[in-house]
Amino acid sequence: MTNSTQGLFVTFEGIDGAGKSTHIAGLADAFRSAGRTVTLTREPGGTPLAEKLRALVLNDPMDPLCEALLMFAARRHHLLEVIEPALARGEVVLCDRFTDATFAYQGYGRGFDLSVLGSLEQWVQHTGQDGQPLRQPDLTVWFDLPPEVAAQRLSQARSPDRFEALPTEFFARVAHGYGQRMAGDPQRFARISANQPVEAVWQEVQSVFRLRGWIA
Ligand SMILES: Nc1ncnc2c1ncn2[C@@H]1O[C@H](COP(=O)(O)OP(=O)(O)O)[C@@H](O)[C@H]1O
Numbered sequence: 001m002t003n004s005t006q007g008l009f010v011t012f013e014g015i016d017g018a019g020k021s022t023h024i025a026g027l028a029d030a031f032r033s034a035g036r037t038v039t040l041t042r043e044p045g046g047t048p049l050a051e052k053l054r055a056l057v058l059n060d061p062m063d064p065l066c067e068a069l070l071m072f073a074a075r076r077h078h079l080l081e082v083i084e085p086a087l088a089r090g091e092v093v094l095c096d097r098f099t100d101a102t103f104a105y106q107g108y109g110r111g112f113d114l115s116v117l118g119s120l121e122q123w124v125q126h127t128g129q130d131g132q133p134l135r136q137p138d139l140t141v142w143f144d145l146p147p148e149v150a151a152q153r154l155s156q157a158r159s160p161d162r163f164e165a166l167p168t169e170f171f172a173r174v175a176h177g178y179g180q181r182m183a184g185d186p187q188r189f190a191r192i193s194a195n196q197p198v199e200a201v202w203q204e205v206q207s208v209f210r211l212r213g214w215i216a
């Protein structure tokens with residue numbers, strides 16, 4: 001089981017329709033059954049201000065720099081107001097998307113400069129005193145699904161926002177971006193083969209957390 005005095009920061013990533021939302025609530029229940037307090041949250045969003053930025057960025061046309069800056073502005077507020085306090089209380093923070101999404105979508109998807117995103121990551125995720133390491137997730141669960149399959153699932157599920165309406169080639173670049181992020185920090189990532197029935201994906205997700213002794 002997890003050390004209940006220590007905060008745990010887990011993020012969930014993947015292209016739109018990869019299946020993240022389907023499994024996050026079940027994981028929250030599994031952590032609660034293990035005696036942990038869970039903060040469930042998402043990006044962009046997670047605070048009233050960041051949710052306003054989310055509504056703008058998901059609906060209003062803008063250039064990739066605006067997009068990236070708004071994502072990081074929302075993230076800074078969310079990190080300081082929600083994530084850091086929850087971790088300081090020793091809670092489990094389950095966050096639907098974080099900085100890997102900005103690299104995958106604005107960087108690899110839109111073609112925005114990755115080194116600028118790297119600088120923004122440094123600025124935004126520095127939360128403590130000098131010498132404190134950058135805040136990064138303890139684990140990032142990547143739902144890897146071919147873009148054509150995700151598009152098929154989404155077409156049956158909901159009307160698209162500004163990102164979900166983009167063509168399959170965009171999501172192929174985003175998926176490649178996630179692969180690159182994982183290659184750059186393999187210890188932090190767990191890759192899930194999301195192209196399986198829901199129950200098989202759920203088994204794979206649970207095994208990632210069981211292996212670490214975090215859930216029963
Ligand atoms: N393994 C699966 N097989 C088939 N459909 C799935 C699977 N997982 C999720 N779905 C469906 O695909 C759609 C997108 O899933 P969702 O969890 O909302 O994805 P995300 O949160 O990653 O965008 C939903 O309609 C969901 O019910």
Ligand SMILES: Cc1cn([C@H]2C[C@H](O)[C@@H](COP(=O)(O)OP(=O)(O)O)O2)c(=O)[nH]c1=O
Nearest residue numbers: 016043044071097098101102105106163164
């Ligand atoms: C966090 C983040 C999300 N996004 C995009 C990805 C998604 O298309 C969208 C919202 O993500 P998400 O909440 O996963 O959408 P949904 O709940 O509809 O599945 O924002 C970025 O482009 N950059 C980012 O940094």
